[in-house]
Amino acid sequence: MPTQFRALQAEEMSNGAFRRSLVTRSTADLPPGEVLVRVHYSSLNYKDALSAVGNKGITRSYPHTPGIDAAGIVAESLSPHFAPGDAVVVIGYDLGMNTAGGYGEYIRVPADWVAKLPPPLTAYTAMILGTAGFTAAMCVEALQQHGLEPAQGEVLVTGATGGVGSVAVALLARLGYTVVAATGKLEETAFLQALGAAAVIARAELSDDSSKPLRKERWAGVIDTVGGPILANVLTAVRMSGSVAACGNVASPHLETTVFPFILRGINLLGIDSAHYPIARRRALWQRLAGEWRLDNLEKLARVVPLEQLDGEIESILQGKQIGRVVVAHRLPGNG
Numbered sequence: 001m002p003t004q005f006r007a008l009q010a011e012e013m014s015n016g017a018f019r020r021s022l023v024t025r026s027t028a029d030l031p032p033g034e035v036l037v038r039v040h041y042s043s044l045n046y047k048d049a050l051s052a053v054g055n056k057g058i059t060r061s062y063p064h065t066p067g068i069d070a071a072g073i074v075a076e077s078l079s080p081h082f083a084p085g086d087a088v089v090v091i092g093y094d095l096g097m098n099t100a101g102g103y104g105e106y107i108r109v110p111a112d113w114v115a116k117l118p119p120p121l122t123a124y125t126a127m128i129l130g131t132a133g134f135t136a137a138m139c140v141e142a143l144q145q146h147g148l149e150p151a152q153g154e155v156l157v158t159g160a161t162g163g164v165g166s167v168a169v170a171l172l173a174r175l176g177y178t179v180v181a182a183t184g185k186l187e188e189t190a191f192l193q194a195l196g197a198a199a200v201i202a203r204a205e206l207s208d209d210s211s212k213p214l215r216k217e218r219w220a221g222v223i224d225t226v227g228g229p230i231l232a233n234v235l236t237a238v239r240m241s242g243s244v245a246a247c248g249n250v251a252s253p254h255l256e257t258t259v260f261p262f263i264l265r266g267i268n269l270l271g272i273d274s275a276h277y278p279i280a281r282r283r284a285l286w287q288r289l290a291g292e293w294r295l296d297n298l299e300k301l302a303r304v305v306p307l308e309q310l311d312g313e314i315e316s317i318l319q320g321k322q323i324g325r326v327v328v329a330h331r332l333p334g335n336g
Contacts, residue, residue: 003027006330007104008307010052011063018054018062020311025065030108031099034079037088037109040072040123042102043130044305044326045163046250049314051096060098067102067328068095068275069130071123079111087117089126089286091134092275103307105330115283118290127327128302129289132163135274137285137293139164139223139245140171142270146243150176152220153239154199158182158206159225160192164247166324168223170195170295177221182206182230188323194300206230213260221245228252236260238267247272250320302327 009023027036051059051066059066074086082088093113095101100108117126129137148155155172159165160181172179173196181197182205189200207229208215215237222244224231228251231244235257238244246269261267277285289295302325305313313326 005105006307007065007100008052008067008310009063009065010054010059012054020052020314022308025104027106027108030106033108033113034077034111035074035082035088035109035114036076037070037090037107037114038072038075039070039102039105039107040329040331041127042067042071042328042330043069043127043132043163044310044313044317044322044328045069045131046317047131048096048101048103049317052314053318058097064098065100065104066096067104068092068097069127070095070102070107071117071126072330073123075106077111081111082114082116087123088114089117089121089123090114091131092277092282103310103328112279115279115286118287120294121286121290124327125298126286128298128325129167130163130325130327131274132325133167133289134282134285135247135272136164136168136171136223137289138272138274138277139168139247139270140175140293141285142245142272143221143223143243146268146270147241148177148221148243150178152242154178154180154219155221155223156180156182156219156234157197157223157225158203158230158234159248159250160197160200161185161188161323162225162250163322163325164225165223166192166195166301167295168225169197170301171293172223173197174293174295180219184320185323191323203230206233208233212236213258214264217265224248226251228254229256231255232257235267235269238265241266241268243268243270245270245272247274301325304329
């Protein structure tokens with residue numbers, strides 16, 4: 001097995017600026033763990049971009065290899081649960097944050113971070129989903145656990161053209177829900193309709209600043225990927241006993257609201273954290289995404305970018321311009 005491999009590395013310069021470059025690393029330098037994985041694909045998430053530009057709230061020390069997602073095959077294993085050649089996926093936990101991540105051709109991680117890849121998912125299709133798609137699935141699962149059914153009415157997805165939002169639209173539509181996609185990119189209406197959105201609305205429609213404690217009931221459920229004022233306004237229009245799954249803060253981490261939606265309409269605000277989701281439940285949800293929740297034509301959600309061309313995509317996602325999913329390739333689709 002080769003001991004040298006390529007990786008994208010972010011490092012801090014003497015002037016405090018950060019730069020990214022492709023470097024050669026050794027598997028001997030990887031952190032301890034029971035499973036060494038040959039990474040075929042990773043993906044680009046907002047958290048990856050923050051790590052890549054030196055955000056110390058995400059990554060404490062540099063130089064560092066980002067990539068919170070990785071899929072490939074086991075190269076070496078000290079765990080009885082995995083053998084060389086097993087197809088596996090690793091997302092979340094500390095991968096790509098303070099542990100060298102999927103933008104390297106190899107990762108070494110604890111066995112309890114690893115899930116076997118259930119067919120027909122491949123390393124490629126698993127990374128079209130990645131943390132973003134898995135988070136979307138967690139949101140849908142949480143809404144269903146709190147009673148959301150298709151017959152109850154419209155389900156809103158905010159930030160619908162992003163990674164989480166686009167998969168959420170597709171998955172909800174696949175399960176029979178009437179999906180309303182909210183976006184600041186109305187030029188992408190056809191993209192969202194192709195994913196299954198029954199209606200597409202402008203983000204501005206959710207930006208009412210009248211400070212009404214309650215608005216007319218509309219949403220049976222909500223998947224919110226943006227946070228801030230939009231989440232605050234959405235809460236006031238959720239139907240009686242409805243639920244909101246909140247998983248993002250790209251607009252703002254601050255939430256200014258009142259208790260009225262909760263005590264007068266009995267709504268639920270569900271926080272979604274994919275990074276520390278228990279491994280047993282994580283493996284079960286991957287099985288679901290490979291089975292009853294499998295999305296056809298996943299490829300229409302994604303663009304494939306080789307590691308060498310990732311810089312532009314990092315800047316794009318930081319500027320809120322990413323559409324769908326960006327898969328980071330260590331090898332070409334169709335080869336794993």
